Amino acid sequence: MILVTGATGVAGREVLAALSGHPVRALVRDPAKARALPPGAEAAIGDYADGASLRAALQGVTSAFLVTNRVTHDDDGAFLAAAREAGVRRVVKLxxxxxxxxxxxxxxxxxxxxxxxxxxxxxxGWTVLRPRAFMSNTLAWTSEVRTGRTVRVLAPTGRNACVDPRDIAEVAALALTRDGHDRRAYTLTGPRPLTPVEQAAELASQLGRPVAVEELPAADARERWGRRHPGPVVEALIESASRQGRDAKVAVDPALPTLLARPARSYRTWVADHLDAFRAT
Structure with missing residues (x-):
């Protein structure tokens, strides 16, 4: 049995799809979201803070895909302790x-x-996956693109070798189901670095209408993100964008195409497969 955490998030959903045909259990916090799991995926309702639910979710599990995102919590520690107790052999971490x-x-x-x-x-046993930004992050623009408003981003001309989450999921599935990936860390990137301006141009080309992008001042970002995130997280997001503006995220790594024996998916392909999300309603 393979356990997928974060199963209703961007990466987790794609990992479940990539594991089609394997016995899979999906850890979800919200029982209502369990209804959206793909056919064949067994639901386990639980939370990292609830040790009993973790132990139940890990029963009979041999490998697990681990996603955590709460910077102020030791969710990894709780999960790893429960995984050791349950006899899990391999953890693939995002x-x-x-x-x-x-x-x-x-x-x-x-x-x-x-x-x-x-x-x-x-x-x-462990494998670490280190992706660059998800191509799907541009889904955050859907409201502006649908209504013809300007998209505002930090570092609009900063380049990032963003990666398709489906490619990340295929690598995760390899590491979860096949030997040869123990004690390995893989940096996963797309085929070339892109700026938000270039991403908007690709969207515009496929939509057949303009998509405008302008810079979001750091002060506005702090005000916007401060409603949802603690201060240190907000500052981390701003610093990350600053490093992107300094070309710290442009390197293209060969790991993904080597592992999958094919080129990484392009942003053009990602847009074509998700274009309906950006169409005017």
Missing amino acids: SAASVTDAEAVDAITRWQRATEEALRASGL
Whole structure:
């Protein structure tokens, strides 16, 4: 049995799809969201803070896909302790490419480095996936694009070798189901770095109408994100965008095409497959 955490999130949904045909259990917090799981996926309702629910979800599990995102909680520690107790043999963890950048010292990256170290010290078999930004992050623009309003972003001319979540999921499925990936960390990127301006141009080309982008001032970003995130997280997001503006995220890594024996999916392909989300209603 394979356990997928974060099963209703962007990465988790794609990992469930990539594991079609394998016995899979999906850990979800909200019972209502369990109804959206794909056919064949067994639902386990639980939370990292609820040890009993974790133990139940991990019963009979041999490998697990681990996604955590609460910087102020030790969700990784809770999960790894329960996984050891349950006899899990392998954990594939979703991390981020920024952990390899010595200049990235923001709160999110420090937390990610700590969670990776906890996994390596856990005594479990492990694989770490370190993707660049998800191509699907541009779904955050859907409201503006649908209504013809200007998209506002930090570092609109900063380049990022963004990656299709479906490619990340296929690598995760390999690591979860096949040998040869233990104690490996893979940086996963798309085929070339793109700026938000270039992403908007691709959207515009396929939609057949303009998509305008302008810079979001840091002060406006702090006000907007401060409604949803703690201060250190907000500052980490702003610093991440600043590093993108300094071309810290442009490197294209060969790991993904090597592992999948094919080129990484392009942003053009991602847009074509998700274009309906951006069409005017």
